[in-house]
Every structure is written in C-alpha cells, then in structure tokens.
Amino acid sequence: MTEAVNGHVEAQSFHQSVNFEEFPKEDIEISIPQRFEKIAARYPENLAVKIGDQSLTYDELNNAANCLARAIYDERGNRCEPIVLLTEQSIQAMIACLGIWKAGKILVLIDASFPPDRISSMITQLDPAGILAQNSSISIAQSSAKASQMVKDIDAIDYRVRQGNLGLEISPDDPAQIRFTSGSTGVPKGVTRSHRRILHGHSVTINGGRIGPDDRLLVVRHLSFTPKDAFNGLLVGSAIYPYDIRKQGMSKLAGVIRQNALTYMTATPSVFRYFVSELPGDSYFPSVRMIQLGGEPLFKSEVELFKKFFGPHCTLMNQLSMNEAGTICQYLITRETEISTAIVPVGFPVEGKTVFVVDEQRKDIGCSGAGEIAVKSNYLSSGYWGDQALTDTKYSFDATSAEERIYYTGDLGQMLPDGRLVYLGRKDDQVKIRGGKVSGSEVQAHLLSHPEIKNAAVIPLEQRSGEKILVAYIVPHQASTPAVNELIDFLRQKLASYMVPSAFIFMKSLPLINGKLNRRALPKPDRKRPELNTPYVAPVQEFELKLAKIWEAVLEVGPVGIHDNFFDLGGHSLAATRVVSQVIEQFQLEIPLQALFQSPTVAEMASVIVEHQYKKLGKNDLKNILNELESLSEEEVKRLVSEDRSKDSEK
Numbered sequence: 001m002t003e004a005v006n007g008h009v010e011a012q013s014f015h016q017s018v019n020f021e022e023f024p025k026e027d028i029e030i031s032i033p034q035r036f037e038k039i040a041a042r043y044p045e046n047l048a049v050k051i052g053d054q055s056l057t058y059d060e061l062n063n064a065a066n067c068l069a070r071a072i073y074d075e076r077g078n079r080c081e082p083i084v085l086l087t088e089q090s091i092q093a094m095i096a097c098l099g100i101w102k103a104g105k106i107l108v109l110i111d112a113s114f115p116p117d118r119i120s121s122m123i124t125q126l127d128p129a130g131i132l133a134q135n136s137s138i139s140i141a142q143s144s145a146k147a148s149q150m151v152k153d154i155d156a157i158d159y160r161v162r163q164g165n166l167g168l169e170i171s172p173d174d175p176a177q178i179r180f181t182s183g184s185t186g187v188p189k190g191v192t193r194s195h196r197r198i199l200h201g202h203s204v205t206i207n208g209g210r211i212g213p214d215d216r217l218l219v220v221r222h223l224s225f226t227p228k229d230a231f232n233g234l235l236v237g238s239a240i241y242p243y244d245i246r247k248q249g250m251s252k253l254a255g256v257i258r259q260n261a262l263t264y265m266t267a268t269p270s271v272f273r274y275f276v277s278e279l280p281g282d283s284y285f286p287s288v289r290m291i292q293l294g295g296e297p298l299f300k301s302e303v304e305l306f307k308k309f310f311g312p313h314c315t316l317m318n319q320l321s322m323n324e325a326g327t328i329c330q331y332l333i334t335r336e337t338e339i340s341t342a343i344v345p346v347g348f349p350v351e352g353k354t355v356f357v358v359d360e361q362r363k364d365i366g367c368s369g370a371g372e373i374a375v376k377s378n379y380l381s382s383g384y385w386g387d388q389a390l391t392d393t394k395y396s397f398d399a400t401s402a403e404e405r406i407y408y409t410g411d412l413g414q415m416l417p418d419g420r421l422v423y424l425g426r427k428d429d430q431v432k433i434r435g436g437k438v439s440g441s442e443v444q445a446h447l448l449s450h451p452e453i454k455n456a457a458v459i460p461l462e463q464r465s466g467e468k469i470l471v472a473y474i475v476p477h478q479a480s481t482p483a484v485n486e487l488i489d490f491l492r493q494k495l496a497s498y499m500v501p502s503a504f505i506f507m508k509s510l511p512l513i514n515g516k517l518n519r520r521a522l523p524k525p526d527r528k529r530p531e532l533n534t535p536y537v538a539p540v541q542e543f544e545l546k547l548a549k550i551w552e553a554v555l556e557v558g559p560v561g562i563h564d565n566f567f568d569l570g571g572h573s574l575a576a577t578r579v580v581s582q583v584i585e586q587f588q589l590e591i592p593l594q595a596l597f598q599s600p601t602v603a604e605m606a607s608v609i610v611e612h613q614y615k616k617l618g619k620n621d622l623k624n625i626l627n628e629l630e631s632l633s634e635e636e637v638k639r640l641v642s643e644d645r646s647k648d649s650e651k
Contacts, residue, residue, distance in 0.1 A: 020212035023203035023236070031170035031195045033102045035235050037062065043213055043237035049230075050260075051242050054091050058237065061095065066163035068099030068154060072130070073166060075150055078104050080174050081129040082385075083150075086112040086119070086137045087224040089244040094234075096132050096154050097227055104168045105129070107177045108190070111224035112137040113246075115493050120144040122180055122188055126385070172196035177227075178385050181323050181437055188442075190385035191323040198228075200379040201326040204350045205232050208330045209264065209290050209317060213237030216287075217264040218257060220245055220271055221295075221435060229266040238264070247594070250274055250577035251584060254283060261287040268295040268435035269302055270467060274574050276305040278581040283309050292317045294327075296432040297423055298344040299466055307335050320346035320423050324394065325375040325407045328353045329421050345420040353377045354404075357415050362408065366415060372427055373413040376406045431460040431468055434574055436498040438470065443501065446494045447472060452482045455510055457517055458501060461524065463556055469502035469570065471525055473510060481506045483533035485568035502570035504530060527557045532568055536561040543587075543606040550582045551602065562603040571600075589613060 027035050044059035056064065072083065083105040087093045100107045110122055112133065123131065123144045130150030133141040138153045145151045176198050178190040205211070205228070217233040219242045233240040241260055243253060253275055257265070265288055267275070272293055288310060293302075298318045306316045316333040331347025333339070349355040356364045357371040365371050376398055383391030398404045412424040425431070431438055440458035447456040455475035460468045476482065484504045491500045503525040511521035529536065539548040539562050552558035555569050566576070576597065583589070583605075589612055599605045 019214050020210045021236075023206045025203075028196055028199045028203055029172050030199070031101070031172060031174070032176055032198060032231075032235075033065075033098065033165075033170065035199060036098060036231075037165050039235060039237050046213060046237050047239040048234060049091055049094050049240050049242070051089070051091050056091060056095075061098070061234075062165075063163060064095045064159040065098035065102055066165060067159045067161055068095060068157050069102035069166055070163055071152065071157060072099060072103040072105065072150075073168075076103070076105070076129055078168060079129070080104055080106060082106040082108050082126055082178055084108045084110055084123055084126065084128045084131045084141075086110055086131065086133040086141055087222070088112050088134055088137070089222055089242050089247075090134065092134055092154050093223050094230065094242075095159070097223075097231075099154075100132070101170075101176060102166055102168070104170050104174075106175045106192075107227075109177075109179070109224045109227065111222060111496065112140070114496055116140055116143070117494055118496070125188070126178065126190060170195065172199070175382065179226075179323050189387060189390065192382045192385050193323075193326075194382060197326060197379050197381060199235075200352060201228060201321075202232055202235050204327045204330070204352070205292070205319075206236055208319075208332070208350070209292060211236050211238060211264060211290075215239070215264050216241060216260060216262045217266065218243060218262045220253075220265075220267045222246075225435060232266070233264070245271065245577065246573045249580055250278060250574075251581050254279060254285075257285055257288065263287055264290045264292070266292045268432070269293050269298045270296060270434050270574065273302055273305070273466065274577060276302075276309055278578060279309055285310060285314075288314050290315050290317060292319070294319045294321050295435050296468075297425065298346075300339045300342050300344060301466065303333060303337075303339050303344055306333070311335075318344055318346055320411075320421065322409055322411070324381045325353070325377065325409065326379060326381075328355050328373075328375050331420065341422070343422055343424070345416065346423045347420055349419075349421070352379050355415075355421055357413055357421075358408070367417050370412055370414045370424055373409045373411045373421070373423075374406055375409065376401075376404050378403045378405075380405050380407050431470075433460070433468060433470060434498045434572065436496065438499050440470065443470065443472070443491070443495065443499055446491060447474070447487070450482070450487065450490055452476055452478065457510055457522070459519060459522065461503075470499070471503045471505065472501035473522055474504055474506050475509055476506060481531065484530040485532050485534065485565060488568055497572060502572070503527070506531075529557060529559055529561070529564070530569065532564060534561070534563050534565070534568075537563050539602060541606065543609055544602050546586060547583070547602045547605055547609075550579055550586070554578045554582070560602060562606075563601050566600040583609070587613070 040058040040062040046058050048056050048058045048061040083100045085096050085107065087109050097107055108126060108128060110119055119140055131141040131145050132152050132154050135153055135155040141151050172195045174195055175192050176195040177193045180188040180190050211232055213236060215233060215238040217238050217240045219229045219240055221229050230240050241262060243256060291306060312335050318331040318333065319327050320329045321327040327350055329346040329348060330350055331345055354376040356374050358374050359365050359371050383395060394408055396406050398406055410427045412427050414422045414424060416422060443458040444456050447453055453474055454477045457473045458470055461471045462468050487504060488500055505523060505525055511518040539545045544562050548560045551560045554575050555571055557569050587609055589609060599608050
C-alpha cells in the first residue's frame with residue numbers, strides 16, 4: 001500500500017506562476033461559490049474567461065452568475081436539488097455553472113450536441129428540478145421536461161443588473177455535481193460529488209501545477225466532459241481560454257497559443273498527440289510552462305514529442321483521475337526525465353489519497369504484479385445517484401478509519417518499487433475513446449436493439465498510430481447483412497459520436513469459451529473498405545486521387561471511393577483535423593474544418609478545393625489584368641478597341 005507523499009518537493013525547480021499561492025486546506029472546507037467569490041473580490045479586474053471576441057472579468061463573471069442564481073433561487077428556493085445544464089462551449093455555460101452552484105443547487109452537465117433521445121433518457125433517469133439551456137438548445141430542453149420542471153433560456157437573462165452574492169449557507173458536504181458516466185447496462189449512471197470532494201481535486205491540481213493569477217489556461221476538453229479544467233483557473237484568478245476543437249479544428253490551435261501567450265495547457269493524450277503530430281518541425285511555444293495530460297494512458301512517444309516542441313522551461317504533468325475518486329496520482333516530467341517504459345507511469349499518490357493494487361479477493365498485492373487499482377480517502381465521491389446497491393458494491397468502509405472509504409476503480413495497474421503507479425487500462429470493457437469514457441456493453445446494448453442484429457460484441461482495439469478505436473462484431477439475423485453506414489446512422493441517434501464504433505465485422509457466430517466471449521478468438525479488422533450501401537466509385541481526377549490517399553492514410557482503411565462518407569469509414573472529429581491539416585499543407589489552401597463536415601465525401605471535398613483555387617486564381621488574374629490596363633497609354637487602349645471592333649465586323 002502506497003500512501004500519499006509530498007509530490008510537490010519534486011516540483012520545486014519547475015517553472016510556476018509568478019504570484020502562485022498554495023491552495024489552503026481550510027478552503028477545501030467551504031463551498032465552490034465561496035471560494036470563487038473570494039477570488040473574484042481579490043482580482044475583480046483580472047480577465048476570467050475569453051472565447052472568441054467575448055470576454056468577462058472576474059467581477060463581470062461573478063455578477064452575471066449572481067443574476068442567474070437569483071432567477072433560479074426566486075423560483076426554486078434553497079432546496080439542494082439537481083439542475084441540468086445543456087452545455088455548449090460558451091461563456092454563458094461558464095456563467096450557468098456558477099449560477100447553479102450559487103443558488104445552492106446540484107450541477108448536472110449534459111452535452112447539448114448529444115442525440116435528443118439520449119438527452120431525454122438521461123433527464124428522465126435523473127428527474128431534475130429544472131433544465132437550463134441556451135436559445136439554440138431550448139427546444140430540446142422543453143421537449144424533455146415535465147410540466148413540474150423549471151426550464152430557463154440562459155440567453156434571455158438580463159445580466160446587466162447589478163446583483164450581490166446570495167450568501168447562502170452551503171455545506172462542504174452538500175452534493176455539488178452529478179456527473180454521468182457510461183454504464184455497463186446500457187444506462188448511464190450519475191456519480192455524486194460534494195463541494196469538499198471537488199475543491200480537494202482542484203487543490204491537488206492547482207498546487208501540483210503551481211497555477212496562479214498570472215496564468216492563461218488553454219481548455220480544449222468540452223465543459224460537459226469536465227468543468228474542472230476551467231475551474232482550476234477560475235478558483236485562483238487565472239484567465240481561461242476554452243477552445244472547441246470540434247468546431248475550430250486543430251490547425252489554428254498553435255496560433256491561439258502564441259497569440260494569447262498561453263502558459264498552461266490541459267488536454268487528453270489523444271488531443272495532444274494529434275496537435276503535435278501536425279506541427280512543423282521548427283514549431284516552438286515559449287509561453288507554455290505546463291502541459292497537463294490525463295484521461296487516457298500516456299505513452300513514451302508522446303513524451304518525446306513534448307521534449308521536441310517545448311523548451312526546458314516547460315513541464316509535462318501526467319495524472320490519473322476518475323469520476324468516483326478524483327485525481328489520485330501525478331507525475332511531473334521535464335526534458336531531463338528518463339522514461340524507460342512504453343507506458344508512462346501516472347506517478348505518485350496525491351495528498352489525501354492512499355493508492356494500492358489488489359487481487360480478485362481485494363487483498364493488497366504490493367509491487368508483485370498487476371491488479372485492480374483501489375483508492376482510500378476521505379475525498380471520494382459519495383456514490384451513485386439513486387443507486388445504493390451499486391454504491392455498496394464499488395465502495396467499502398475502511399476498518400482502520402472511521403472517516404475514510406475505499407473505492408475499487410475497475411482499472412488495472414501495477415505499483416513500482418519506488419511508489420509510482422503504472423496505469424494498464426480498464427479491468428472490464430470500459431475504455432477511453434478520444435477523452436470520453438465508453439462502455440462496450442452500453443454500445444452492445446444499443447446494437448442489440450436493432451431489428452436485424454442477433455448478437456453483438458464491442459471491444460477496444462489499438463491502431464498502429466496508438467489511438468484506440470471501438471470494433472463491433474455483429475451476428476445478423478439473416479444471411480444478408482445490414483450496411484455499415486445504416487448501423488452508424490442508427491447508433492448516432494442514440495449515442496455520442498465518440499461512442500460509435502469505427503469498424504464493423506460481421507460473423508456467423510461469436511466465439512465462446514466456458515459460455516463467455518472468447519476475445520482472443522475475435523478477428524482483427526483488416527481495415528478494408530466496409531460494406532456500404534454506397535457503390536464504390538474509384539477516384540480518377542487529380543484532386544480526387546490525392547484526397548483519397550490522404551483519407552486512406554489517416555483512417556487506415558481503403559480503398560476509398562469518391563462517394564464514400566468520411567464518417568461511415570470510421571472518421572471522427574480528431575481525424576477530420578488531420579485530414580484538413582494535410583489538405584492545407586498539400587494544396588497550399590486554407591479551408592475551414594467545417595468544409596469536411598459539410599462535404600464529407602472525396603468528390604464533394606474535391607469540388608470545394610477546386611472552387612477555392614478557382615476563386616484564388618480568378619482574383620490573381622483580375623489583378624494582373626487591371627495592372628496591365630493601368631499601364632496602357634490612351635493610344636494603345638484606342639488601338640485595342642479598334643482591333644476588337646474589326647474582329648466583330650468580320651464575324
């Protein structure tokens with residue numbers, strides 16, 4: 001058993017925010033809005049958040065949150081109850097998070113881009129007191145709400161009215177957030193976290209990363225995944241810069257970092273990998289002092305990329321977190337740190353957490369091998385909303401402590417002799433895909449609801465690039481198989497995009513051993529073009545041939561037909577950024593990321609490129625013609641007109 005050590009000793013030589021102050025332990029024993037209000041009063045004129053052309057200071061953000069909190073409180077009173085926020089990556093969403101907490105309510109974030117059926121299912125399961133949404137999503141909120149539930153359009157709130165803090169008495173033990181995570185039964189489950197538990201998690205990251213009011217934080221993970229990335233800055237006076245990769249793409253991210261002199265970057269290893277793999281060899285980011293990665297295993301190759309593009313002043317923080325236990329381990333890496341294993345350790349236990357590895361009987365096995373990761377702490381989640389049976393299964397009280405509990409994570413790990421933990425992935429069928437936690441059983445449950453599918457299994461597979469994808473093994477009812485793009489469309493109506501498998505393999509039956517699925521006997525996808533109901537048409541024109549090669553390389557699938565849909569071939573938002581980056585590089589042409597989403601076939605994208613190049617060529621030709629005309633004398637112009645008339649008369 002490895003107890004928490006002072007992981008900050010190792011960080012003393014690392015670059016930190018100039019005005020860094022340790023997050024005090026006493027501030028863990030208050031509420032989130034109390035901590036924020038304390039910071040807003042200290043740094044009222046500091047920039048709090050900037051998205052595009054919109055920005056708010058701490059005073060403005062605090063006042064706007066007070067306006068919304070007052071509107072919620074006037075309608076719902078001081079009851080501690082769940083409020084759903086259909087989130088978009090916007091300043092209004094940041095205001096709403098604070099407003100819900102200031103009103104003493106429990107924040108529940110649901111991505112507004114999820115399919116309406118999935119949103120309705122989660123809201124029905126939760127039965128919240130109210131639903132907040134921006135104008136663009138208010139119709140979904142209204143259709144999902146019951147008559148007794150409050151529905152508010154947060155775009156319609158008048159944030160100009162000056163409002164003071166409500167000053168409600170909120171206990172650190174009160175639930176602050178219910179965060180949905182993928183469920184193995186096909187139904188997402190809600191993890192309940194108190195103000196104390198959330199603030200402890202922030203203190204760990206803030207102190208470990210030495211975050212202070214002079215920092216400028218890049219936040220690339222969507223708010224619905226975790227508000228922690230943003231509030232790591234907002235609870236100390238930093239400026240945060242949310243960046244929506246799904247809408248803005250990856251190619252402009254380097255420019256955003258340089259233009260705003262960002263100092264702190266938070267991302268998943270997948271996003272970091274995509275970002276640095278597309279950078280020119282001479283790229284450099286002098287302002288970045290810390291890169292915080294988590295949510296997925298980190299590999300040695302990514303550390304090498306970090307060392308290549310970021311200078312000696314920059315530190316890489318690898319950490320392991322989960323909904324139920326928060327951040328449990330951190331590992332600080334500099335250019336001098338030697339990584340001897342393919343998988344980078346997640347590091348040492350953080351303050352307030354004891355981490356150990358257990359066998360099937362839940363006995364501590366020390367450093368003797370791989371086992372399930374367990375965490376003992378007073379800062380664990382209180383359990384699963386409305387599911388005491390599952391809570392009792394995953395949590396147990398420690399016989400040696402009246403306050404601490406133990407959470408059995410379902411993650412596999414191995415403890416090294418020096419006390420560092422190596423994360424080896426999920427014990428069950430759950431996996432992180434592009435930063436989102438996915439249960440293969442949940443995807444399987446939805447596949448089995450399809451009328452043409454008899455049996456199915458969904459497992460993760462690592463590609464040559466190191467990225468994990470989901471592979472679906474399908475046993476159809478009839479000899480004829482449903483088209484892959486039909487299955488993708490079916491799942492897109494029920495699941496988030498990162499939960500849709502990238503490859504489908506049709507089989508007569510699933511291999512079994514002792515009545516259970518024999519995963520080792522499942523064939524790996526050959527990455528050939530899937531069976532689509534779109535006929536294959538080979539590329540012929542020059543642009544089509546070049547684009548098809550780019551798609552085949554990025555998607556690791558082929559041959560690609562000119563009418564094949566990018567997303568039916570296993571494409572997703574991160575892969576789209578790589579395609580667009582290569583198109584920009586090869587054709588020397590700036591096209592927006594949305595061009596691929598709006599024209600998701602080779603033929604359509606080739607037309608977009610031709611159109612852009614034609615416009616570019618047309619402008620150059622027009623400029624040359626005008627320059628040439630300006631250089632002509634009056635006599636030469638008359639001569640050309642006379643010659644032109646003579647040609648017309650001859651016709």
